[in-house]
Structures are given as structure tokens and as C-alpha cells.
Amino acid sequence: MPDFLTEAQALFDYTQSLRRDFHRHPELGFQEVRTAGIVAKELSSLGLEITTGVAETGVVAVLDGGKPGPVVLLRFDMDALPIAEETGAEYASQNEGVMHACGHDGHTAIGLTVARLLHRHRGELSGTVKLIFQPAEEGVVGQKGMGGAEQMMDEGVLEAPNVDYALSLHLWNEKPLGWLGIAAGPVMAGAEYFKIVVRGKGGHGAVPHASLDPIVAASHIVTALQSIVSRNVAPLETAVVTVGSIRGGEAFNVIPPEVAMTGTIRTFEPGVRKTVLERFEQIVHGTAEALGCSAEIELKRISPAVVNDTSLAAIVQAAAQTVFPETAIDTANYVTMGAEDMAFIMEKVPGCYFFIGSANAEKGLDYGHHHPKFDIDEAALPRAAALMAQAALEVLKG
Ligand code: NI
Numbered sequence: 001m002p003d004f005l006t007e008a009q010a011l012f013d014y015t016q017s018l019r020r021d022f023h024r025h026p027e028l029g030f031q032e033v034r035t036a037g038i039v040a041k042e043l044s045s046l047g048l049e050i051t052t053g054v055a056e057t058g059v060v061a062v063l064d065g066g067k068p069g070p071v072v073l074l075r076f077d078m079d080a081l082p083i084a085e086e087t088g089a090e091y092a093s094q095n096e097g098v099m100h101a102c103g104h105d106g107h108t109a110i111g112l113t114v115a116r117l118l119h120r121h122r123g124e125l126s127g128t129v130k131l132i133f134q135p136a137e138e139g140v141v142g143q144k145g146m147g148g149a150e151q152m153m154d155e156g157v158l159e160a161p162n163v164d165y166a167l168s169l170h171l172w173n174e175k176p177l178g179w180l181g182i183a184a185g186p187v188m189a190g191a192e193y194f195k196i197v198v199r200g201k202g203g204h205g206a207v208p209h210a211s212l213d214p215i216v217a218a219s220h221i222v223t224a225l226q227s228i229v230s231r232n233v234a235p236l237e238t239a240v241v242t243v244g245s246i247r248g249g250e251a252f253n254v255i256p257p258e259v260a261m262t263g264t265i266r267t268f269e270p271g272v273r274k275t276v277l278e279r280f281e282q283i284v285h286g287t288a289e290a291l292g293c294s295a296e297i298e299l300k301r302i303s304p305a306v307v308n309d310t311s312l313a314a315i316v317q318a319a320a321q322t323v324f325p326e327t328a329i330d331t332a333n334y335v336t337m338g339a340e341d342m343a344f345i346m347e348k349v350p351g352c353y354f355f356i357g358s359a360n361a362e363k364g365l366d367y368g369h370h371h372p373k374f375d376i377d378e379a380a381l382p383r384a385a386a387l388m389a390q391a392a393l394e395v396l397k398g
Pocket of ligand 1: 102104170
């Protein structure tokens with residue numbers, strides 16, 4: 001049995017220098033040209049069969065084990081965010097206004113380290129490992145720069161060879177270094193984007209009776225939407241309905257003709273999702289009409305919920321126990337309403353998505369994901385690589 005933790009720690013300088021290099025040179029979704037070039041070069045240097053340009057900048061590598069068996073896909077995301085970095089780190093972003101504020105620089109470095117570890121032990125693998133380096137996990141709906149997982153699937157990443165299982169991970173700054181979160185069932189929420197346009201009839205602010213005021217209607221809609229979670233979703237279930245932007249009007253004394261709002265809905269269970277979406281439409285249209293206005297809704301699914309397969313989660317938990325015999329694995333207390341496009345892959349094949357604690361409050365490395373001061377304790381990198389390598393080995397064994 002390989003000792004992946006010792007081996008990953010011996011590769012620490014390699015992993016850290018990659019991570020810092022990616023951190024200095026962050027790239028937004030579908031623009032990860034430099035990052036993908038380094039990924040391809042590193043994977044090629046191992047003699048792996050690689051495909052580049054999958055979903056524009058994605059890279060896929062296939063590692064055949066010494067024995068026959070299933071195919072496990074390991075997914076690592078590569079993209080950064082449109083955030084101006086404020087860490088002041090020696091390896092801070094040199095690409096102004098773009099930052100690795102979610103830890104995907106670490107994920108890419110972890111993936112390349114996993115490739116090395118598994119390549120070294122390929123004779124012990126019962127099956128095939130398909131490593132995928134994905135563009136555009138983050139992004140803004142309606143803008144180019146998100147949807148990397150779906151596009152890689154459209155381009156056949158789950159075929160040739162056909163994928164049986166899928167694993168992915170996230171460095172997690174909500175929890176300290178040393179913590180591991182591996183759970184069965186839903187771990188990240190399904191997410192929708194919505195836009196509502198409320199239309200009325202504009203007019204003079206001093207002559208309201210001759211207008212149909214979309215600002216008043218929009219205000220009632222925002223308030224009424226709060227009743228979905230409090231009155232329609234069962235108390236032991238969860239959902240989020242957030243209106244995140246509201247825009248209407250230019251002048252203090254003019255009733256505008258329309259108001260536009262955008263927001264997000266998050267749910268775990270398909271039944272809850274259905275209820276929330278039905279009530280959402282009823283409330284928006286009904287409230288607008290009751291106030292003499294009309295409403296138009298645009299709804300887009302960002303991603304389904306990330307739901308871990310029960311038997312795969314058990315295998316990853318056992319792998320974690322092998323690598324970290326002293327660590328108590330958190331199997332419950334971290335489920336997040338954040339979204340993740342790995343969910344699309346895990347709708348098609350059984351998978352497990354797990355979390356590696358990466359915060360260190362004493363070193364000031366405990367800002368949340370997407371914060372301009374976000375940074376991780378790099379000691380999490382070899383831990384993550386060792387666990388992913390062990391999990392892949394165990395999943396192939398079945
Ligand atoms: Ni992320």
C-alpha cells in the first residue's frame with residue numbers, strides 16, 4: 001500500500017511552486033490558456049496521453065493502471081474570479097482585477113500532484129484514472145465564463161473511455177487545516193438564476209393615480225417572496241430565495257415604466273425545488289397583477305445539487321481514515337448552499353465531492369471564499385493530494 005501522505009509531503013515544493021505560479025497569473029473562465037499550457041506540459045512530462053482544448057481550455061489526461069477495472073474521473077477546476085486581490089502576498093496576482101479567490105489555483109496544483117502520485121503507482125491501480133482540468137467553474141449567468149463542466153461533457157469527457165465514477169474536492173476556508181468533510185447525500189445546493197421585469201405605466205411622481213407604479217409592485221414582490229421559505233417550504237427542509245439586485249427609476253419625481261430585479265434560488269431536494277419554483281411564479285405574477293402591473297420572469301438553472309453517492313462516500317471516508325488515521329471526519333456539519341458545476345457530472349455518474357479544511361486563523365489565512373483577502377494554508381495542498389490519490393486507488397478497487 002503506497003504511503004501517499006509522505007509522498008505528497010515530499011512533493012510539497014513542487015505543489016507549492018505550481019500553486020503560487022497559478023496564483024500570480026490568474027485567468028478567468030475559458031481564458032485559462034497559460035494555466036492549461038502548464039497543466040498540459042506537466043502531464044505530458046509524465047508520458048500521459050493528453051487531450052487539450054476540451055471546452056476551449058480544458059485538459060484531459062488518461063492514466064491506465066496495471067490491472068483491468070473501472071474508470072474513475074478526477075476533476076480539478078482552474079479558473080479565477082474578477083476580484084482585485086488585497087492579500088499583499090509575495091505571490092499576489094499580477095493580473096489586475098483578477099484573482100484566485102476560491103482556491104482553484106490550489107486545486108490545479110493538487111491535480112498535477114495527484115497525477116504524479118498515481119503515475120508512480122500505476123502498477124497498483126485496478127482500472128483507469130481520467131484526470132480532468134476544467135475551465136470556467138465560476139462565472140456570471142448570461143456572460144461567457146461559466147459552464148465549463150457542461151461544455152466538457154458536451155465534448156465527450158465522460159466517454160472514451162466511459163467514466164464509471166467521479167471524484168472532486170474543494171479546499172475549504174470555512175474550516176481549519178486538519179478538518180475533512182466527507183458526507184453521503186446532498187452537500188452543495190442546486191442553484192437557479194432569475195430575472196424579473198415588472199412593467200407598469202410611468203408618469204409624474206405627483207400624479208400617481210394616472211400611473212401604474214412598478215416600484216410599489218416590485219417592493220411587494222420582494223416582500224411576498226420571503227413567504228416561500230417561511231410558509232411554503234417545510235420547516236425541516238431548506239431553501240434560499242434571494243433578490244440580489246433591484247433597479248428602476250432615475251428621478252425623484254418620476255414613476256418609471258419598469259423595474260428589473262435579479263436573484264438566486266437554492267435548494268437541495270427536487271421536491272422542494274419544484275415547490276419553490278411554482279410559488280415563485282405564482283407570487284411574482286399574482287402580486288404584479290394585483291397592483292395593476294405585469295411581470296416577466298427569466299429563470300436559468302445554474303447547476304443541480306451536488307449529491308454524493310452513499311457507497312462512494314463510504315469508500316472516500318475509508319480512504320481518509322487510511323491516510324489520516326488520527327482525524328475525525330466530519331460527515332454532516334458543513335453542507336453549503338453554495339453551488340458547484342461538478343453537479344452536472346455527478347447527475348450522470350455516481351460521485352463524491354469532498355472538502356479539505358484550509359484555514360489558519362493564527363496566520364490570518366481565514367478569509368472566506370471570494371474575499372479579496374482570501375488565502376489558504378498551503379499545508380492543506382499535500383493533504384488534499386494524498387487523500388485524492390488514495391480515494392482514486394480505493395474507488396477503482398471497489
Ligand atoms: Ni470554488
